[in-house]
Amino acid sequence: xxxxxxxxxxxxxxxxxxxxxxxxxxxxxxxxxxxxxxxxxxxxxxxxxxxxxxxxxxxxxxxxxxxxxxxxxxxxxxxxxxxxxxxxxxxxxxxxxxxxxxxxxxxxxxxxxxxxxxxxxxxxxxxxxxxxxxxxxxxxxxxxxxxxxxxxxxxxxxxxxxxxxxx
Amino acid sequence: xxxxxxxxxxxxxxxxxxxxxxxxxxxxxxxxxxxxxxxxxxxxxxxxxxxxxxxxxxxxxxxxxxxxxxxxxxxxxxxxxxxxxxxxxxxxxxxxxxxxxxxxxxxxxxxxxxxxxxxxxxxxxxxxxxxxxxxxxxxxxxxxxxxxxxxxxxxxxxxxxxxxxxxxxxxxxxxxxxxxxxxxxxxxxxxxxxxxxxxxxxxxxxxxxxxxxxxxxxxxxxxxxxxxxxxxxxxxxxxxxxxxxxxxxxxxxxxxxxxxxxxxxxxxxxxxxxxxxxxxxxxxxxxxxxxxxxxxxxxxxxxxx
Numbered sequence: 001x002x003x004x005x006x007x008x009x010x011x012x013x014x015x016x017x018x019x020x021x022x023x024x025x026x027x028x029x030x031x032x033x034x035x036x037x038x039x040x041x042x043x044x045x046x047x048x049x050x051x052x053x054x055x056x057x058x059x060x061x062x063x064x065x066x067x068x069x070x071x072x073x074x075x076x077x078x079x080x081x082x083x084x085x086x087x088x089x090x091x092x093x094x095x096x097x098x099x100x101x102x103x104x105x106x107x108x109x110x111x112x113x114x115x116x117x118x119x120x121x122x123x124x125x126x127x128x129x130x131x132x133x134x135x136x137x138x139x140x141x142x143x144x145x146x147x148x149x150x151x152x153x154x155x156x157x158x159x160x161x162x163x164x165x166x167x
Numbered sequence: 168x169x170x171x172x173x174x175x176x177x178x179x180x181x182x183x184x185x186x187x188x189x190x191x192x193x194x195x196x197x198x199x200x201x202x203x204x205x206x207x208x209x210x211x212x213x214x215x216x217x218x219x220x221x222x223x224x225x226x227x228x229x230x231x232x233x234x235x236x237x238x239x240x241x242x243x244x245x246x247x248x249x250x251x252x253x254x255x256x257x258x259x260x261x262x263x264x265x266x267x268x269x270x271x272x273x274x275x276x277x278x279x280x281x282x283x284x285x286x287x288x289x290x291x292x293x294x295x296x297x298x299x300x301x302x303x304x305x306x307x308x309x310x311x312x313x314x315x316x317x318x319x320x321x322x323x324x325x326x327x328x329x330x331x332x333x334x335x336x337x338x339x340x341x342x343x344x345x346x347x348x349x350x351x352x353x354x355x356x357x358x359x360x361x362x363x364x365x366x367x368x369x370x371x372x373x374x375x376x377x378x379x380x381x382x383x384x385x386x387x388x389x390x391x392x393x394x395x396x397x398x399x400x401x402x403x404x405x406x407x408x409x410x411x412x413x414x415x416x417x418x419x420x421x422x423x424x425x426x427x428x429x430x431x432x433x434x435x436x437x438x439x440x441x442x443x444x445x446x447x448x449x450x451x452x453x454x455x456x457x458x459x460x461x462x463x464x465x466x467x468x469x470x471x472x
Contacts, residue, residue, distance in 0.1 A: 014218070017215065018215070018218045018219060018222045018295075019222070021215075021219055021295040021296055021297050021302070022219055022222040022223050022226040022294065022295050022296075023222070023226045023229065023230065025295060025296030025297070025301070026226065026227070026230035026234075026296070027230055027233050027234075049177045049180075050176055050177060050180045053177070053180050053181055053184055054180075054184070057184045057187075057188065060188075061191075062211060063297065065207055065208050065210075065211035065212070066208075066211055066212060066215060066297045066302075066337075067297035067298040067299075067300055068297070068298060068299060068300040068329060068337070068339045068343070069298055070191075070192045070195045070196050071191050071192065071194075071195040071204050071207070071208075072187075072188040072189065072190070072191030072192035072195065073188075073192055075184070075187075075188045075191070076184075076185055076188035076189060076192070079181065079184045079185060079188065080181075080185070083177070083181045086177065117192075119363075121192050121196055122196065122345075131363070
């Protein structure tokens, strides 16, 4: 990952964390997990796979440090989602709808993992009151946002205007 | 299709990060968020809080507008009922002012000492939310310390301060806190604990002598080490009778953390240092720093909520 791409990635994550913890924290109807979505979209870029895992881990740690849950919970979940994302990203390359569905499925895996690991480490109550509705709403919101912004983010990070241009 | 690098080191990197993550979780759970982890949390929060504060200036009106649009049908009725409530409250206020004036006169006549019993209060704006916890724009500079109780503008219990920086604090609500609150229902003392996937809380009275009834008010008990006595917490949802001297019931907290914009942080105990000496078992760590303007005491209480 080159210097300019790294700066873009850091800026994107800062914006994601701030928007997630301010705007979407107050609107109950729309509840995406922007940081997780950004991790998933980064899997589609040309960034080295190990670097993507490191970015996923670090961004998860930052969210853990800001929230009340155990340090490392989201780091583990985001890293696992990134690993699955890297392994399956070729399936998402076929079109905008495929990217959106792929991002939605990966988000669903992330939310389930968060609940499972959170429960194992006694963090289930800290994850919020409406955990079951989050199982549906978060993947759907991420799916919609991925359809809109994933190609744009990939082009921005890779600085490749031809990336993800579908006929 | 994009050409991307493939790597043989992907799986080892993934496993290493997983192991590190699980180790961190284990350490954090064992340390209960204190020590190095607490310092890291405060550090991260002090970096992100100014950004959240700036963003909330733009976001709050947008969120309010969004809320208004989704509730537009009920706003008119709500307005009428609120006006009626306001008129009633103003009438009550006049009555209370009369009684206060009478009380002041009687105190003057009998030469009573009227020490101010009110607690120090810090009013704070909610600037962000992470999972169930929320971030407010007041910190140690405003006298906020870890463990202090937080209420909403109606006086209902919200939670406790979890971490604090110079200009912000993270508050964990009672509905998601790790431990329980000691509460009073009528004359019986019990413990209120959060439950998974619901805002309802579980009331457990160990030495129950009488049933609790639907609608009974639940308030903080004098036995609580994290909250002053008498703060309203919630209401009992269903009747419950004692079984083998113990009783369990569901309680709906009064506070709705989703709609909180402003909270009040109570300076309680009024003097944490004295409280620490009085009851060393309840307070695990206390540090005092003196600044030009004020003395700020940071204490980590045995967290109830």
